[in-house]
Amino acid sequence: MKFPKKYLKLLLSTLLRPPTSVARTFLCVRLIHLFMQQHLIKVLFLATLVICLLFGQVVSAQTQNASVLVEQGIKDYDAGNFYNAVKHWQEALNQYKNNPSGAAVVNENLARAYQQLGENKEAIESLSAAIHDYRAVEDIQQVGRMQSELAQVYSNLGQPRKAIALLCGKLVESKISENQASQEIKCTPESAEQIATKHNDKRGKIAALGILGEAYRLIGNYHQAIQYLHATQQVSPEYDFLVLNSLGNAYRSRAQLHELQANSAKQAGIVSKEKEFTNKSAADYNQAREYFQNSIKLAYNQKQPLAEMRGLLNLIQLGSQTNETKVISDETFNNAHEDALKILKDLPDSATKVYGAIDLAYLQRHSQRTSPFTYCPTQMVSSENEALNLLKSSILTSNKLQDNRLQSYANGALGHFWECRQDSKQALKYTQTAIIAADKNLSAKDSLYLWEWQAGRILDQENRKEEAIASYQRAFETLEDIRQDILTAERDVQFDFRDVVRPLYRTLARSRLDLLEVGAIADKQRAKELSKVVNTIDALKLAELQNYFGNDCILSGLNPKQIGELLQDNSVTFKNTGFLSSIILDGKTGILLQLPNQTTKFKWIKDSNQEGTSKIVSSDRLQKKIAEFRSGLVKGEEEVNYDTTTAAQLYDWIIRPFAEDIKPETVKTLVFIQDGFLRSVPMAALYDNQEKKYLVETYAVATTPSLRLTTPKVHDRSTQKALILALTQKATIDGKVFDALFSVPEEVGAVKSLFSNYTDLIDDNFVPESFKQKLEKTTYPIVHIASHAQFGIIPEDTFIVTGKNQKLTISQLENSLRNLNNKLDSVEVLALTACETAVGDDRATLGLAGVALQVGVKSAIASLWSVTDASTAELVKTFYTNYRNAGMSIAEALQKAQIRMINAKKLPPSEGINIKYDNPVYWAPMIAIGNWL
Known part of the structure; x- marks a missing residue:
């Protein structure tokens, strides 16, 4: 059975779709459903079904009856009546119970109908069934194709790691560097990529590699994403306009990461690294521009208006985001805008047409924000009348397509237009329509929370405070349902969090507190309302941690109770x-x-x-x-x-x-x-x-x-093994010099004197590999690290300085300790005694606050700034002495150690404590994080 060429274009155009501004907003970062071209899919879907049904079917009364049902489903699908199509195909499926070949075909196409309806769970079940059926009839080539299609659904749902498992079987967790981007790709034999290779299925291989590239981009591994996308080009240049567009997205994402790294280096005062990352960012932005422009040109030459439109939208958004550095000249930007408006008029009714109209309506020449719907944009490129007409046209198109998700986006966007013009009546009308459309079968929770939030703001404008809070609360609860997906789906989410997640939590908390302040809530309800405020604030803190680390490991031990x-x-x-x-x-x-x-x-x-x-x-x-x-x-x-x-x-x-x-x-x-x-x-x-x-x-x-x-629990401290890691020498990491820690030998000696059962790695012996090897052999309840620890504004800049000018990153630390979490003798206390945080950026302190949780230990004792003095050894020794006293909590052990230093001038000389240690500079930075018992 051939893989239809037209169908491949459809699949590729969805898997290599661009993340337009609007699409990016409606699940923070491109977690929306496929941009399915309604007009084209009607023809291509029919071709797929007919070709499939010509192979391997046994002519019988049952088969003929099933074929009638299938044909009726095709007609319904062609008319956009997806519910009826599903109904007929489900009936046909019942008649194909003993015919896996026929069942496979129907399941395959049921999955596409379910995707149109936003019913992803059902789509996954249908694709999984199709894989099972194709495997039963030993059509392994088609198994690989279905794995690719299933991977695309998982990727769209914000689960790119599942997609990678299906496509390659192996996940490259660590970020490879640019000079490693040519490393050989090795996937497992059962993976979609290897099946396509074995069967010389060129188009299947293009699909697998293309989706792999997109999935790696979604988890922030941009170098790996670029590698796979370049590999896609090498298989066949036939669909280069699609691959080039996706490459543009990958380079743009990497450019944004380099911008963050440059900012982090600036905060840390590393001028050379700041310059290096600034240059890398500029180079990647320029490369993204070239790929978008080449994609547009090729799409135009091949008469692919949908692909051309997507390329233009990406180019325009790139120009808006980088207006200060003029990656795209004003002339190029204006020409692309005009071209997009012209193409939009003649585009077939499709999701791209709806999203494109909304994007163009809210386009700004300069915007650092990632969502046009959480604030009122100023200096829009379109005039007010032009923007209004574009938004109205998006509603008309969505209504023709009878797609709830598109209707929700289009009406919500127009509602926001009227909200910004303080026309509450019109704003509420369209916003409520958007909510109703998004709420159908709860298939568009990603937009539902935005429109409930928007309704809350509009009701606030009308001073309908309690109604506003109810709307904010519904938005909050919806966001909580999907938060884990949107905050771990891809690393780019850190660019969006401040615009499309954090403000909702703060708005809800503020609204409840404002009502309490004016006495609008009865006394008996005050406690309940305050409890809700606490839950909202707590949810915000969890979301910030999850967003900072970019994965869900941080919440693996989350207690479900409030x-x-x-x-x-x-x-x-x-x-x-x-x-x-x-x-x-x-x-x-x-x-x-x-x-x-x-x-x-x-x-x-x-x-x-x-x-x-x-x-x-x-x-x-x-x-x-x-x-x-x-x-x-x-x-x-x-x-x-x-x-x-x-x-x-x-x-x-x-x-x-x-x-x-x-x-x-x-x-x-x-x-x-x-x-x-x-x-x-x-x-x-x-x-x-x-x-x-x-x-x-x-x-x-x-x-x-x-x-x-936090897991508040007192543990037995009578017998303790300690792993002591220390650096005394001067070190240079990424161009930054870390001074020698002359008092560390004294600190290490103090710890050794208290824990006779210890293992130590000092200076050149303390490197990431040796640390990992020690933990593989033995679990240490106490891990004491006496070295510089830097907490940057991004996790990549959060690390511990080790010997030989190397660094132990937060990810390496987590990986080394991850397998110990379920052991009874797992790490109880992780001590970091020479930390540095990026002052002036509260994201840096998330690294410090979350380090113990991220690596799976119960408690951390860490310093808010480095104190290179013997005072640290004095404080550490007293803390551990108190800690060994089973009747004293961790917080009390630290408290008594700090009080002893405060009383330095009052203690007898026999105590041997420097009287200057009463100054809080010596004892205040040390804090207890996590379990305080």
Whole structure:
């Protein structure tokens, strides 16, 4: 059975589709359904069915009856009546129970109908059944093709790793470098790529390689993606206009990553790396432009208007994103815009026509935002009337196609147009139509949350606050359902998170809190509303962690219960523990206090004056004060006596409002769950000016990204094995020099004196490979790392400096410890004692907050900045001594060690502690993360 040439064009045009701005928005990053060309598919689908049915069919009464049903399904499909097509084909399938050859064909095409209806689960089941049936009749070539098609569905659903498993059987996890891009591709024998190779199925191989390239792009492995796409070109240049378009997308994605890396290098002060990544980014953007332009030219010459349109849209979006650097000249941009408008008029009714019209309506010459629907775009290229006509035409086209998903996008886009013009009546009308279309069979949750969110904003404009909150809540719940897919689908999501995910969580939390503030909610409902605020804030923190690391490993241990349930269930375990969660909203910051079996308390951070009145502290003012506080601590070594003024003011803002609720007689430990810039603050150093005490002198202090990610449990500490990793020498990583750590030998000696059962790797012996080998042989409950650890604004810049000028990345650390998670003697404490974070970017502190969770350990003890002094050895020794005391929690062990340093001037000389260690610069940066018990 031949693989129809026309059908291949259809398949390739979907698998190598461009991520237009609109498509990118509606599941954060290209998680929408296939851009199926409705007009062409009617003809091509018929050709596929007829050709398939001519082979291997036994003529019988049953077969003839089934054929009638199949033909009727074709007519329904041709008319766009997909539900009826499915109905007839399901009946035909029942008659093909004993005919796997016929069943395979019907299942294959049922899958395509299901995809049109947005019913991906059913599409996957049908394709899996088709694979089974084709294998039964030993049509292995067709098995490979169906695996490719199934892989495409998984890729569209944000599961590119499943796609890669079907297509190649092997996943290249690590990011290969540009100079490795020519390495040989080796897939397993049962994979789609190898089946196509074995059967000399050129078109099947093109499909497999093309989808592989797209899948690797979706997981952020751009070099591997580019390698596969170039391999696709080598098989056959026949579909080069499609492959070139996909190559343009891959190079654009890599250019964006290089931009992030340049920014990270700038934050770290590495000028040479900043310049290197800036140049790489520019080169990739230019390469993307060339590929898009060549794709457009080839599509034009081959009379492929849909492909030409997609190439033009990609070129235009590239020009908008890079307007400052002028990757595309104004003349080229304007010409491409005009060409796109001309082609749009003559395009057949299709998804591309709908999305293209919306993209062109919202096009801006310069835009750093990734979603036009979460803010009101300014300086749009189209006039207001032209934009309105484009949006109306997109609705007409979607109605002709009778496609719920397209109708949802088109109506939602027009609703946003009227929202931005503050015409609430028109805005709500179209937005509600979009919600209804998206809600049919819940097949478009990716757009449903956007339109519920939009409806909430419109209702807010009309001062219908409670209705707005209900809409925000529905948007939030829908987003929670699909969050894991959209935040781990591809690495590019980090570019979209700030625009299309984070604002919704903050808007919902702010709206609930605003209603509580004006007393619009009855007292008996306040606790319930605050509980919902807590859940929203917690969901945001989880989403940020997941987004930062770009995978779902960080949430592998997520407790399904909400915070309130956890507090109730663990009321005995959490006895004497208070939880303070912060939330930074527009213009103000709030603090929530939760205590076991007590009502949640909430307060905005306010500043009181001498007259006894108070006003809310602006978020900008708080952030400046936080920066001042941290800067004062880091520079504290230069001061003989630390000035506690700023620390006292922050204590009055954050802690004192809850003084009556957290009396030290009943609350012994405070666990902070911080937001944004507050993550970089060592709360232990806040100063109570009334009691003349630091916060840590009254409470044990710990931090966790989320209570739902923490496993509070006391473990046996009587027998402990320790793996000690240390670097004393000067090192250079990526052009950045890390100073020698002269006090590390003393720190290592202190740890060895407490853990006689230890293994150490020092200097040149401490390299990633030796670390991995040690862990393969033995599990160590204590892993102590005395070396520089850098936490950058992207995970690629988060690493531990090892010997021989090498680095242990967060991914390598995770891979080394991943297999230990289920062992009873798994790692309990990971200590990092010389950390550095990218100050000024709150993403960097996500790396620090999430490191213990990412590598699967229970607790981490880490420093917020590097203190290259013997004080670290002093603090570490006291901490571990306290830790070995089974009656003391991890937070208390750290607390007692810090208090000892605070009291340095009061201790007898026999203690041998330097009196200058009372300065918080020496003890404040060390924090406990995760399990504090």
